[in-house]
Amino acid sequence: MRMEINWDHLSVEDLSLSKEIIAKIHKIMLKIPNPIAIMHVCGTHEYTIAKNGIRSLLPKNLRVISGPGCPVCVCPATDIDIAVELAKREDVILTTFGDMMRVPSTTYSLLELKARGAQIEVVYSPHDAIELAKNNPDKEVVFFAIGFETTAPLIAFELTMNPPSNFSIICAYKLVPPAMDVLLKIPHLEINGFILPGHVCAIIGAKPFEEYPKRYKSPMVVSGFEVNDMLISIYQIILQLYNKTATVGNSYTRVVQYEGNLQAQSYLEKAFEVTDSFWRGIGEIPNSGYQLREKYHKYDAVKKFDVHVDSDPKMPLGCSCSDVLIGKITPDKCALFGKTCTPQHPIGPCMVSHEGACKVNYMFRDI
Numbered sequence: 001m002r003m004e005i006n007w008d009h010l011s012v013e014d015l016s017l018s019k020e021i022i023a024k025i026h027k028i029m030l031k032i033p034n035p036i037a038i039m040h041v042c043g044t045h046e047y048t049i050a051k052n053g054i055r056s057l058l059p060k061n062l063r064v065i066s067g068p069g070c071p072v073c074v075c076p077a078t079d080i081d082i083a084v085e086l087a088k089r090e091d092v093i094l095t096t097f098g099d100m101m102r103v104p105s106t107t108y109s110l111l112e113l114k115a116r117g118a119q120i121e122v123v124y125s126p127h128d129a130i131e132l133a134k135n136n137p138d139k140e141v142v143f144f145a146i147g148f149e150t151t152a153p154l155i156a157f158e159l160t161m162n163p164p165s166n167f168s169i170i171c172a173y174k175l176v177p178p179a180m181d182v183l184l185k186i187p188h189l190e191i192n193g194f195i196l197p198g199h200v201c202a203i204i205g206a207k208p209f210e211e212y213p214k215r216y217k218s219p220m221v222v223s224g225f226e227v228n229d230m231l232i233s234i235y236q237i238i239l240q241l242y243n244k245t246a247t248v249g250n251s252y253t254r255v256v257q258y259e260g261n262l263q264a265q266s267y268l269e270k271a272f273e274v275t276d277s278f279w280r281g282i283g284e285i286p287n288s289g290y291q292l293r294e295k296y297h298k299y300d301a302v303k304k305f306d307v308h309v310d311s312d313p314k315m316p317l318g319c320s321c322s323d324v325l326i327g328k329i330t331p332d333k334c335a336l337f338g339k340t341c342t343p344q345h346p347i348g349p350c351m352v353s354h355e356g357a358c359k360v361n362y363m364f365r366d367i
């Protein structure tokens with residue numbers, strides 16, 4: 001079977017194209033005997049899917065499931081507890097992205113701590129935090145640096161620009177490709193293919209994912225974030241399954257190059273080295289995080305302030321985020337979903353951010 005759609009001239013808002021791709025998906029799924037499960041690992045993909053009711057347009061034997069694509073959801077309570085300990089200090093202004101403020105830790109969320117008088121500021125970029133440090137030389141400004149490969153180059157660049165000595169970071173970045181390896185090894189999940197996150201691939205390219213389709217016979221396609229991006233990526237994966245091939249495809253060629261953004265990668269290489277990292281709800285994943293290179297240790301807040309916390313890495317009692325994050329259950333299967341756990345009163349991290357599967361599915365639960 002051949003693809004007749006020219007991806008390079010894709011109109012992301014073309015409704016007739018959406019209908020055409022959906023028809024193709026239904027047609028090809030009639031020829032595939034077994035049910036198919038495709039996973040994405042991106043909160044923005046889940047947002048597009050849920051908001052536009054994409055699941056309701058797909059054949060019954062095709063499931064698109066949400067994986068660990070929300071950075072604040074996989075940030076371990078230990079890191080949040082470190083941020084809490086630092087924010088309790090009178091000489092520290094803690095800065096972070098807005099999504100992090102309401103994520104439950106072992107004790108307080110950062111928002112609760114701010115309400116108790118701690119100096120915690122929401123920033124839109126690490127540069128804002130550095131400006132805050134320059135404007136407050138009598139304070140220590142700590143940036144709680146969370147995210148995937150998408151946001152890490154921003155801080156990597158800033159660190160190479162010699163920021164002030166009263167600036168430091170809690171380095172909690174996560175790397176996506178090693179997480180795929182873990183997900184593909186979970187036997188009962190039986191994921192047949194992956195939609196790859198376009199923003200992560202804009203930085204690291206498609207190249208780091210090449211080993212997985214070969215090893216696990218699981219096709220992967222880099223996807224953008226519009227409805228037609230998602231539909232085309234789903235179709236490309238099914239087409240590979242039908243043709244019994246498994247490669248890394250790219251339906252987001254208007255942004256993502258195979259090699260990625262080499263300049264951003266060079267800054268990442270300068271500032272960070274790869275290390276094992278703990279993902280909340282999943283556990284320790286080898287080579288799945290960044291730590292600062294020795295040259296930049298003076299900007300490591302944990303070393304600078306000698307912070308120690310003794311946290312329980314488990315999810316809050318009754319919360320099923322661990323199963324939601326690996327796609328074992330959908331958010332509505334958690335007993336607390338929409339009852340005691342809502343966006344106004346989140347119990348687990350997946351109900352906090354617009355990228356969290358529980359919050360997204362709560363927002364669009366009637367679609």
Ligand code: SF4
Pocket residue numbers: 318319320321322324331334335336337338341342346347348349350351358
């Ligand atoms: S609904 Fe709430 S408690 Fe349940 S899995 Fe989601 S975030 Fe956790």
